[in-house]
Amino acid sequence: xxxxxxxxxxxxxxxxxxxxxxxxxxxxxxxxxxxxxxxxxxxxxxxxxxxxxxxxxxxxxxxxxxxxxxxxxxxxxxxxxxxxxxxxxxxxxxxxxxxxxxxxxxxxxxxxxxxxxxxxxxxxxxxxxxxxxxxxxxxxxxxxxxxxxxxxxxxxxxxxxxxxxxxxxxxxxxxxxxxxxxxxxxxxxxxxxxxxxxxxxxxxxxxxxxxxxxxxxxxxxxxxxxxxxxxxxxxxxxxxxxxxxxxxxxxxxxxxxxxxxxxxxxxxxxxxxxxxxxxxxxxxxxxxxxxxxxxxxxxxxxxxxxxxxxxxxxxxxxxxxxxxxxxxxxxxxxxxxxxxxxxxxxxxxxxxxxxxxxxxxxxxxxxxxxxxxxxxxxxxxxxxxxxxxxxxxxxxxxxxxxxxxxx
Ligand code: NAP
Ligand code: ZN
Ligand code: ZN
Numbered sequence: 340x341x342x343x344x345x346x347x348x349x350x351x352x353x354x355x356x357x358x359x360x361x362x363x364x365x366x367x368x369x370x371x372x373x374x375x376x377x378x379x380x381x382x383x384x385x386x387x388x389x390x391x392x393x394x395x396x397x398x399x400x401x402x403x404x405x406x407x408x409x410x411x412x413x414x415x416x417x418x419x420x421x422x423x424x425x426x427x428x429x430x431x432x433x434x435x436x437x438x439x440x441x442x443x444x445x446x447x448x449x450x451x452x453x454x455x456x457x458x459x460x461x462x463x464x465x466x467x468x469x470x471x472x473x474x475x476x477x478x479x480x481x482x483x484x485x486x487x488x489x490x491x492x493x494x495x496x497x498x499x500x501x502x503x504x505x506x507x508x509x510x511x512x513x514x515x516x517x518x519x520x521x522x523x524x525x526x527x528x529x530x531x532x533x534x535x536x537x538x539x540x541x542x543x544x545x546x547x548x549x550x551x552x553x554x555x556x557x558x559x560x561x562x563x564x565x566x567x568x569x570x571x572x573x574x575x576x577x578x579x580x581x582x583x584x585x586x587x588x589x590x591x592x593x594x595x596x597x598x599x600x601x602x603x604x605x606x607x608x609x610x611x612x613x614x615x616x617x618x619x620x621x622x623x624x625x626x627x628x629x630x631x632x633x634x635x636x637x638x639x640x641x642x643x644x645x646x647x648x649x650x651x652x653x654x655x656x657x658x659x660x661x662x663x664x665x666x667x668x669x670x671x672x673x674x675x676x677x678x679x680x681x682x683x684x685x686x687x688x689x690x691x692x693x694x695x696x697x698x699x700x701x702x703x704x705x706x707x708x709x710x711x712x713x714x715x716x717x718x719x720x721x722x723x724x725x726x727x728x729x730x731x732x733x734x735x736x737x738x739x740x741x742x743x744x745x746x
Contacts, residue, residue: 379391379419379421379458379532379533380421380458382459383459384419384458384459385410385412385413385419385458385459385533385535386412386413387412388409388410388411388412389409389410389412389419389533389535390407390408390409390410391407391408391409391410391531391532391533392405392406392407392531392532392746393405393406393407393408393448393527393530393531393532393746394406394448394530394531394720394723394741394746395408395446395447395448395527395530396435396445396446396447396449397445397446398445399435399436399437399441399443399445400435400436400437401435401445402724403435403449403530403723403724403727405720405746406446406448408446408448408527408531410527410533410534410535411535412535413459413460413461413535414461414535414537415461415462415463415464416461416463416464416537416538416539417460417461417464417535417536417537417538418457418459418460418461418464418467418473418535418536418537418538418541419457419458419459419460419533419534419535420453420455420456420457420458420473420475420533420534420535420536420541421455421456421457421458421532421533422453422454422455422529422531422532422533422534422743423454423455423456423550423551423554423742423743423744424453424454424455424550424551424554424717424740424741424742424743425450425452425453425454425528425529425530425531425554425740425741425743426450426452426453426454426529426554426555426557426558426559426585426713426715426738426739426740426741427450427452427585427718427723427726427727427730427738427739427740427741428451428452428555428558428559428585429584429585429586429646429730430451430477430558430669431449431450431451431528431727432727432730432731433646433669433671434447434449434505434506435447435449438671439669439671443506444506444507444508444525447505447506448505448527448528448530448531449505449506449528449529449530450504450505450528450529450530450531450741451475451476451477451503451504451505451528451529451557451558452474452476452529452554452555452556452557452558452559452738452740453474453475453476453504453528453529453534453554453557454472454473454474454544454550454551454553454554454557455472455473455474455475455533455534455550456470456471456472456473457469457470457471457473458533460538461538464538465538466538466541466543467538467541467543471543472543472544472546472550473541473542473543473544474541474542474543474544474553474554474556474557474703475504475529475534475536475540475541475542475557476504476542476557476558476561476693476699477494477501477503477504477557477558477693478493478494478501478502478503478504478540478693478696479502479503479504479515479526479536479537479540480501480502480511480512480514480515480537480539480540481493481494481496481498481500481501481502481512481540482496482497482498482499482500482511482512483498483512483514483539484498485497485498490695491695491696491697491698492695493540493695493696494692494693494694494695495692498512499511499512502515502526503526504526504528504529505525505526505527505528505529506525506526506528507525507526508524508525508526509524509525509526510524514537515537529743530720530723530741530743530746531743531746532743532746539696540696542557542696542699542700542703543700543703544556544703545703545704545706545707545708546707547707547710548706548707548710548712549712551715551717551740551742552712552713552714552715552740553703553706553712553713554713554715554740555585555589555712555713555715555738555740556589556702556703556706556711556712556713557699558693559585559586559588559589559713559738560589560593560702560703560706560711560713561693561694561698561699561702562586562589562667562691562692562693562694563586563587563589563590563593563642563644563667564589564593564694564698564702564705565691565693565694565695565698565702566642566665566667566689566691567590567593567594567597567640567642568698569691570640570663570665570687570689570691571663572594572597572599572639572640573598573599573639574597574598574599575598575599575600576599576600576639576640577599577600577602577637577638577639577640577659578590578594578599578600578601578602578638578639578640578641578642579601579602579603579604579623579634579638579640579641579642579654579657580594580601580602580603580604580619580642580644581604581605581625581641581642581643581644581645581654581668582604582605582643582644582645582646582668583603583605583610583613583614583737584644584646584730584733584735584737585713585730585735585737585738586644586667586668587603587605587642587644587737588617588713588714588737588738589713590642590644591603591614591617591618591619592617592618592711593705593711594642595618595619596705596709596711599640600620600621601618601619601620601621602619602620602621602622602623602634602638603617603619603621603622603623604623604625604641604654604657605622605623605624605625606624606625606626606733607624607626608622608624610622611624613736613737617714625653631653631656631657634657635656635657636656636657636658636659636660636684637657637659638657638658638659638662639658639659639661639662639663640662640663640664640665641654641655641657641658641662641663641664641665642665642667643664643665643666643667643668644667644668645668645670646668646669646670647670647671648670648671648672648674649670651664651666651674651676651688652675652676652677652680655676655680655681655686655688656680658684658686659684660684660685661684661685661686661687662684662686662687663686663687663688663689664686664687664688664689665689665690665691666688666689666690666691667690667691676688713737713738713740714736714737714738715737715738715739715740716735716736716738716739716740717740717741717742718739718740718741718742719741719742719745720741720742720743720745720746721745723739723741726739
């Protein structure tokens with residue numbers, strides 16, 4: 340039982356209605372773009388490498404296109420997942436467009452918010468059964484032995500690094516290596532029909548949560564939950580969540596559930612009514628200079644989810660004595676900070692990367708108890724390029740989720 344179990348403030352779940360269930364036959368029907376893939380819901384389908392429809396960026400910065408990849412044959416400790424939903428994270432855009440670093444591996448199949456159903460398990464799998472509702476986040480493996488892996492911080496693995504869900508090298512470790520001819524030795528993400536993953540990197544989704552709306556918890560949820568816990572958000576704290584996008588709206592819901600007094604900090608006032616609907620107590624327009632000055636020295640905690648270059652110094656000004664500003668947004672460029680911004684007021688500027696697997700499960704269970712899911716816009720696979728443009732324009736309420744039955 341975590342300390343948060345003691346907190347009895349529950350936020351209302353808000354989500355789009357789930358689509359009607361799609362049969363395996365429909366899922367595997369020929370599409371205009373693809374030759375049909377194996378019926379992944381058929382018992383035994385994953386005994387051999389399985390073809391899988393997906394959306395891929397064939398080149399850096401290129402539009403996503405229908406594509407076919409091969410998933411590895413099930414190993415003893417693997418789980419095969421029929422993917423139902425894939426969340427669209429801004430990191431997908433950063434990486435497919437080379438905004439953080441050039442030279443990614445292409446074709447790239449993005450997507451690290453994966454929600455689906457187990458369709459096959461290896462002989463030694465102990466945690467999952469066929470039919471379980473599961474999720475996969477940003478990692479599919481790690482060295483499993485370094486001190487960070489052993490302490491449940493696989494995202495900071497020092498044994499060679501975590502194996503990230505897409506665009507990473509599957510042959511980093513013997514235990515996660517795959518035949519190169521099958522996979523090209525590259526991990527492929529969730530904008531796809533199926534996935535084969537070591538069970539240690541699969542999480543259970545609480546049954547009371549709608550699967551489509553719970554899918555974004557696998558990245559946006561844990562990325563905001565982890566720093567709020569790690570850096571010690573307390574029920575009496577004043578929390579500012581900066582940027583009301585996918586991560587930001589989860590930060591608001593989680594912060595409220597943890598008992599904090601939550602303010603949304605957003606550019607302009609367009610998102611003020613949504614922020615109230617999400618349950619935030621206050622709203623601050625970051626473009627309003629006098630409002631920002633008035634709010635200076637008032638917050639215990641700032642959670643910065645902004646995806647673009649921005650003035651982090653202005654956010655440090657919002658903190659009161661001993662306040663903490665945690666960056667989870669990853670702007671393309673370095674952030675210049677004048678030392679007095681930190682020194683005057685004994686402030687902390689920190690960062691946080693997703694969360695470990697145990698913590699991801701803890702977050703999912705917390706969301707199950709508090710009935711927290713993302714606010715989603717369910718889209719077809721062929722709408723994903725438009726969705727990316729809308730995400731860049733901050734026109735998303737508040738996470739796009741691909742219905743993978745439309746691949
Ligand atoms: P998102 O849905 O696009 O939201 C980003 C928000 O940033 C926008 O809604 C907007 O909020 C704000 N914003 C955008 N451009 C801005 C600008 N020029 N100046 C100020 N604010 C701006 O993105 P997301 O999926 O939540 O991801 C947010 C960031 O977190 C991305 O950089 C992503 O790569 C990163 N990320 C990090 C981790 C991690 O482990 N640390 C995990 C996942 C994602 P307003 O319109 O309200 O101002
Ligand atoms: Zn993400
Ligand atoms: Zn490790």
